[in-house]
Amino acid sequence: MRRFALAATAAAMLAQPAAPAFAQQRGPASVADLAEGLLEAVVNISTSQNRGAGGSDAVPMPRLPEGSPFQDFFEEFFRDRGGNNQPRRVQSLGSGFVIDAEQGIIITNNHVIADADEIEANFSDGSKLKAELVGRDTKTDIAVLKVDPTLKQLKAVQFGDSNAIRIGDWVMAIGNPFGLGGTVTVGIVSARNRDINSGPYDDFIQTDAAINRGNSGGPLFDMDGNVIGINTAIISPSGGSIGIGFSIPSELAVNVITQLREFGETRRGWLGVRIQPVTDDIAESLGMARAEGALVAGVTKGGPVDNGVLEPGDVILRFDGRPVREMRDLPRIVADSPVGKEVDVVIVRRGEEQVVKVTLGRLEDGEEMAEGGAGEGEEGGAVATASVLGMTIGELDDAARAQFGILPEVSGVVISEVTPGSAAADKGIAAGEVITEIAQESVSSPQQVIDRIAALREQGRRNALLMLSSKTGELRFVTLRMD
Structure with a gap:
């Protein structure tokens, strides 16, 4: 009997499927403690804009015959509606979060406060503080605000390492969807390095944590309570969350925020080249083993490398020690580099890999400069x-x-x-x-x-x-x- 029991047990064990090599983990049992400690640092951003009379969305009062019995009615109606050439106030809502309690620094999206005449930060305890704009960056859609920290004790959160986040990791979003106030949602990181064609430095974290209208500018937290993203955009045919939201990674945001706080503007590195992707055909033509890097298609006249250090036809493989796997990597890497820094650039030129040194200019100084200019060729030829x-x-x-x-x-x-x-x-x-x-x-x-x-x-x-x-x-x- 004992022998049978042991044999039956062994047979049952053999019949069971082998355990997977990785441990199966369910989602967090609760994020209540984590959320409770973070809600005070997340704010609702309320903005107002004064619009003068005659705006594009203003409805003019109809012209009525003198003495019409409806004249008094329409005059009163349009006066109450802000018509009859009266200025109107337009309001919008978004989210933000405190990153420096001593200085009163709040982060949000630029599109949340764009064109605002007045900005107000509304806190979870019901208090409100007027906010002023420190700086904005339209390319990454980031804005830095400041409130008076002497008027209220603030609580701040800190940035984490977005590079350490993995697809499938749990994340939590807190924001102000549809103007409802502080709302907590939880999901996972669905993808990384997303390019949604919203700007030159797209590198979004994609998440299925519910993000809706009004969440813009709010934080995306990891499970340690660190901000690893700024919630910015959603894909939604209906206007509500369908589980596809995008956040600016902290790796990209921190450098921009530092510059905005210090200078009130961005000061990005500038190489002064036009680039295009390296296709399989181009890689074959250049004798490269695989398609990678960014192909220099032109050099900006008067730019940092208009001295022959880089030439059209060069393929940039590494920039300042960082790999350039595809074309869109290069603008982000260059922009993150300090103005005036001399960097090593690994290129392929005429089939040979070599290293050249370039000194970066400032992107903002060169955005209006004309690009291009072909090299001079030899004269002559046998056919017309x-x-x-x-x-x-x-x-x-x-x-x-x-x-x-x-x-x-x-x-x-x-x-x-x-x-x-x-x-x-x-x-x-x-x-x-x-x-x-x-x-x-x-x-x-x-x-x-x-x-x-x-x-x-x-x-x-x-x-x-x-x-x-x-x-x-x-x-x-x-x-x-x-x-």
């Missing part, structure tokens, strides 16, 4: 026009410049016609563009284009890498199949 790779090309003479409006500083070989359905047409090449380089060598005549393509074919290349210039000098790279 030619047909190659689905394009009709010709000399860039005065007649061609006048025909297509090409600026004097642009040099190369003009494309006068593109064959419909050709590989060139499929890549969006258009008449009036100028071929400035092929396989990173300058061309200035149709004959040089023919010779360069013939040489590439002799080398066994299947793609030709073309650098094209617009009529105003903006550069881009395109690869064309030669078979």
Whole structure:
């Protein structure tokens, strides 16, 4: 009997599925204690805007015949509604959180306080304080506010490390959805590094913790009570949460907030290049083992690297020790770097990896500067026009410049016609563009284009890498199949 019992037990154990290699953990039993300790630091942001008469959404009083029996009625109605050229006040609501109790510093979204004439912070105990704007950044949608800390004892929260957060980790959002007041929601990190095309530095944390209208500017906490994100945007056909919300990661926010507090504005690093993605075709044309990095498509005239240290056709792989895995990584890394800093940049140039040193300028000083400018090519050529790779090309003479409006500083070989359905047409090449380089060598005549393509074919290349210039000098790279 004993032997049978043991055998039966052993058989039952064998019949059970093997335990997974990782421990199964349920969600937190409760976040009540955590939320209780954080609610005081989260505020509701109330703003008001004075709008003068005649706004686009104002309804004018109808014109009535003199002496009409309805005249008194309509005059009273529109006077009460703020019509009849009376100024009106428009209010909006959002969220924010205190990060410095001694200085009275509050963080929120820029779009929460944009165009506001008055800003007020409403605390969980019902008290209210007037807030003033310290600084704002439209590119990351962050604003820094300040209240008088002598009027109320404040409680602050601190930023955590958003890089340490993992997909599937529990997070908690506190905010002011639909103007209801302090509301706590819990969910997980659904994804990281989301690009929702809202700005040049998109790198959002995606969460399914309920975020609704009015949550904007509120904090996203980890389970240690640290702020790892600023709730900013949602995807919602209905206007309510469908479990897709986005938060600015603390890694990106902290540097912006520090600059806004110190200077009242951002001071981002600036490299002064135009970039485009490295596709598989481009990587093959450049002899790279895989598609990675950011391809320099143009250099800003008068910018930090307008001294030849970087050239169109360079592929940036690392910047100041940080990897550039894809094109959109580079703007964020450069922007986070101090103005005036000399950094090492790892590039691939003409198939060889090398390190160059660049000194960063300030982005805000160079945003209005014109980009581009192609290198000068050699004069001469054996043919005036030619047909190659689905394009009709010709000399860039005065007649061609006048025909297509090409600026004097642009040099190369003009494309006068593109064959419909050709590989060139499929890549969006258009008449009036100028071929400035092929396989990173300058061309200035149709004959040089023919010779360069013939040489590439002799080398066994299947793609030709073309650098094209617009009529105003903006550069881009395109690869064309030669078979």
